[in-house]
């Protein structure tokens with residue numbers, strides 16, 4: 001654009017999308033894990049607060065299982081914030097929940113070039129500083145990206161046959177860990193591009209376990225931006241205990 005001429009297009013805004021329609025089967029409990037109390041609040045409350053406290057986030061969209069949408073816990077979680085919307089867009093898989101929620105955002109009039117940061121409700125260790133780091137680097141380069149951690153341990157591939165009939169599991173080989181990263185969330189992409197990439201991934205029945213894998217399938221090379229150890233996913237009971245201790249300690 002020639003210098004001095006201003007573009008009339010508004011700058012893309014950033015929105016958060018939290019899929020919360022999982023059952024938390026690996027953790028167990030009466031309620032899905034994201035609604036269980038962790039160090040004094042439902043686990044989802046921590047991620048909601050982190051996005052709420054990030055000035056760059058214009059709105060927060062939460063994909064909820066249709067069977068949970070009238071649960072009073074949601075009312076208590078929304079607080080007085082008008083920027084949080086709970087939608088009955090939960091699906092059978094994480095990617096269906098994300099795709100349905102992205103569709104709802106497009107229908108609600110969110111511009112298709114706006115950025116969406118998809119974040120697991122099961123990662124309460126996220127902070128405004130980490131969210132801002134992702135937004136700054138991704139919007140500077142104009143490409144999508146995600147928080148991730150370079151692999152620190154030696155990686156073993158187990159012999160699939162070794163665990164048969166109660167035998168001990170054995171290592172078959174060591175995978176070079178150079179260039180290997182563990183994907184975290186948030187994962188930040190353009191609204192329309194992400195929607196279409198996930199839609200196609202679902203159509204192809206591809207193994208898309210995060211937003212970045214859907215974008216990779218569509219030909220993108222998402223930026224890997226170093227996250228933080230405390231942004232781990234609470235999956236098993238031992239993760240819950242560890243996160244409980246971390247959140248209690250950071251409260252003091």
Ligand SMILES: Nc1ccn([C@@H]2O[C@H](COP(=O)(O)OP(=O)(O)OP(=O)(O)O)[C@@H](O)[C@H]2O)c(=O)n1
Nearest residue numbers: 019020021022023024025026092093094097121
């Ligand atoms: N059908 C699904 C499945 C998962 N999720 C969400 O995706 C995130 C990451 O999933 P995970 O931690 O695996 O949660 P669950 O699927 O609930 O756990 P599990 O596999 O142990 O049942 C969570 O915020 C979860 O609520 C979702 O919105 N819709």
Ligand SMILES: C[C@](O)(CO)[C@H](O)COP(=O)(O)O
Nearest residue numbers: 094120183184185209210233
């Ligand atoms: C999106 C994710 O958290 C990136 O590591 C992960 O793939 C989610 O996996 P899950 O099996 O749905 O928990």
